Amino acid sequence: MEAVKEKCANVERILSSQLKGIARDAGFDNWEVERCDVRPAAQGLSGFLGDHFKLDLHLRKDNTIRIIHLFAKFLPLLNIPKAKLVMESNFFQREALMYDLFDKLGVYNDQNPWCPKALRFNETLVVMPDLSYEGYRNVAKLECLDLQHVRAVVTSMAKFHAAFACYEANRNCDLQHPHSFYDEHREGLMDKSFMDSPWLRAAAKLTYNFLKEFSTKQLDRSVEKIMIELFIDTCNDLRQREDSLNVLIHRDLWTNNIMFRYDGTHPTDAVMLDFQCVRYGPPAFDIMIFLYLTTSRKFRLAHEMEVLNHYYTVFTHCLDDVTKGKLKDYNYGRWDLFNWCEKARRFAMMETLAIHPFVLMEEHVAEETFDNPDTFVKYNDEDRSGPVLKHARENETYRSRQLEHAEEFVDRYVYKLI
Known part of the structure; x- marks a missing residue:
């Protein structure tokens, strides 16, 4: 339980400066970020090349409140040997390369795209909509x-x-x-x-x-x-x-x-x-x-x-x-x-x-x-x-x-x- 709390706290820290940009990329430009609730994506290990989380991003504009539901994957936060392996194997770099390419392919113009649109991606993380809400x-x-x-x-x-x-x-x-x-x-x-x-x-x-x-x-x-x-x-x-x-x-x-x-x-x-x-x-x-x-x-x-x-x-x-x-x-x-x-x-x-x-x-x-x-x-x-x-x-x-x-x-x- 303490490890879970520490991971979630690390996620909040890593994303704190990026939340407004994530909201903008999700279509909520000029909305204020009130808070971001973080929890593990599963009770246990749901993926093997990163730590998985679900995020509820609470936004406000005037008197209107919206919640964006997100899925996020991070370079392993506490398992140092695994993080080293993932970095040396270019797993996150490879995925970032793909999401950059998918924009060029025009994937998201399809009414039913075959992959989700990533809102943030780099060599340590990927953030995208939580498709379970769709x-x-x-x-x-x-x-x-x-x-x-x-x-x-x-x-x-x-x-x-x-x-x-x-x-x-x-x-x-x-x-x-x-x-x-x-x-x-x-x-x-x-x-x-x-x-x-x-x-x-x-x-x-x-x-x-x-x-x-x-x-x-x-x-x-x-x-x-x-x-x-x-x-x-x-x-x-x-x-x-x-x-x-x-x-x-x-x-x-x-x-x-x-x-x-x-x-x-x-x-x-x-x-x-x-x-x-x-x-x-x-x-x-x-x-x-x-x-x-x-x-x-x-x-x-x-x-x-x-x-x-x-x-x-x-x-x-x-x-x-x-x-x-x-x-x-x-x-x-x-x-x-x-x-x-x-x-x-x-x-x-x-x-x-x-x-x-x-x-x-x-x-x-x-x-x-x-x-x-x-x-x-x-x-x-x-x-x-x-x-x-x-x-x-x-x-x-x-x-x-x-x-x-x-x-x-x-x-x-x-x-x-x-």
Whole structure:
């Protein structure tokens, strides 16, 4: 409780000089700020690359009072080792780059934009409207998405990819020496986790230990070494490709990073949040990562081709003539997308195995496990098997979701190397 109070006090201090500007950017110019109420966004850890809060900004103009409801994300305020990791990995810088780009893309001219408009963003914070007051909500993190929800997300994803593809194609037409967005921002878009890193090796080690404890598959000790080598090799799958269209991809679309608006029980719109992990590469990687993070193997067997067809239809519908010509240059037809999705499958499965132990864990347990400065380095870089296996013994859904992916990864890729 004392830590929560200290975090909220830090948020109030950091924002004190910015509140009037935030109000102005939200459409309330010349309104006086009376106060700002700050509270945690969730009871526990709702995000892993920053501290999340909800703000109620109280404004007055003459005798009229308004309250603006906001969501804010900050560089970790008390966990120094985590804050250092987040800074060194450029997560907030990457997201600031995206929100600056979204203004150029004209995203907010759409009646139903696929991302929220940030009111403030820099290398330590992001402030935006609280979409829950606009009728949006998340799906519970341990639930798998059904076809209606998947189609809503894929529609937004296709619009995102198409908007960027059009931006880059048209920009390069105007340049004497065309170059990619990635060429300009290569260092900022570098992912320091999905490479040969202590974090990735710990993820592979955990996957092996998870299988040893919960799977009926017979795996000897050599599989741990194979798993580590596979994880490292798979990282190279996601990169800028000369033989494909390349776009910015979200690369982190698990359920907390997606909010839905509904007509009754039917999801009509999906908004993508948290662009801290964006990468540059073939669009297929975003689709497959999303499907593995949010759906079951049974769902993918039944609906994967339908989802890919829906994506391609929306994507091509949103392209201008210049960008459609670029697709022809790269032979990026419908079947080419299907082939790229198969190439992206291995990375999607590996990423899911790496981050599911974090994101599927209940918020209060995740906070105790992964937000403790005293154990952060140990669980991040050395071995997180202990707390993850403990929680998997206690929570059947947490266990079964991860076991299903781990066993599929073994079936598809590990057995070939034994």
